[in-house]
Amino acid sequence: MALEKVALVTAGGSGMGAAAARRLAADGFRVAILSSSGKGEALAGELGGIGFIGSNRSNDDLKRAVDGVMARWGRIDALVNSAGHGPRAGVLELTDEQWHTGLDVYLMNVIRPTRLVAPHMQAQKSGAIVNISTAWAFEPSAMFPTSAVFRAGLAAFTKLFTDSYAADNVRMNNVLPGWIDSLPATDARRDSVPMKRYGKAEEIAATIAFLVSDGAGYITGQNIRVDGGLMRSV
Numbered sequence: 001m002a003l004e005k006v007a008l009v010t011a012g013g014s015g016m017g018a019a020a021a022r023r024l025a026a027d028g029f030r031v032a033i034l035s036s037s038g039k040g041e042a043l044a045g046e047l048g049g050i051g052f053i054g055s056n057r058s059n060d061d062l063k064r065a066v067d068g069v070m071a072r073w074g075r076i077d078a079l080v081n082s083a084g085h086g087p088r089a090g091v092l093e094l095t096d097e098q099w100h101t102g103l104d105v106y107l108m109n110v111i112r113p114t115r116l117v118a119p120h121m122q123a124q125k126s127g128a129i130v131n132i133s134t135a136w137a138f139e140p141s142a143m144f145p146t147s148a149v150f151r152a153g154l155a156a157f158t159k160l161f162t163d164s165y166a167a168d169n170v171r172m173n174n175v176l177p178g179w180i181d182s183l184p185a186t187d188a189r190r191d192s193v194p195m196k197r198y199g200k201a202e203e204i205a206a207t208i209a210f211l212v213s214d215g216a217g218y219i220t221g222q223n224i225r226v227d228g229g230l231m232r233s234v
Contacts, residue, residue, distance in 0.1 A: 014035075
């Protein structure tokens with residue numbers, strides 16, 4: 001009998017996180033979702049999985065989710081880390097507190113669950129972690145200062161993680177979405193994209209599904225742009 005694979009999606013109650021959960025369930029994964037609202041719990045129930053109400057900014061909530069998944073299914077094959085929205089203001093107008101919030105939302109949201117999940121993947125000698133980052137991680141935009149700063153840091157963390165865990169067949173990659181239809185649409189934003197359209201949350205989910213699949217087994221430590229050609233730097 002084929003091994004039943006298990007995925008945990010954090011901040012998966014809506015948007016790209018929810019789309020990823022739906023796609024992974026369609027691909028045959030057992031799915032668990034952590035979200036701060038009841039949406040993730042409801043979606044998990046719809047998908048035949050388990051949901052947890054909690055925050056990816058809480059080590060206790062994350063541990064409860066990871067422990068619950070291990071008690072239910074005994075393994076975690078994929079971890080998908082989504083995020084909420086951090087503070088936005090002029091780069092020198094952001095307060096210390098706002099910068100610390102940005103750190104929590106855009107970098108620690110990955111580090112906290114990874115600390116809990118990676119040992120299980122290491123014991124299995126297999127696992128894939130995918131983090132939803134941003135197209136502006138390397139070409140920062142003043143519109144999203146805390147996101148750009150801390151997701152550039154996420155790229156560095158991903159390389160360091162890869163150096164330590166790739167030999168155990170535990171992989172980590174980042175998906176860098178551009179303008180996606182889970183965000184409010186404007187003509188100017190759409191026209192800035194060479195493809196002249198917003199991306200679909202389902203397209204991000206499809207990329208995530210590939211990155212956790214066996215077909216991506218030799219891909220790790222990478223930042224994959226899914227932005228309609230918006231960014232061009234290497």
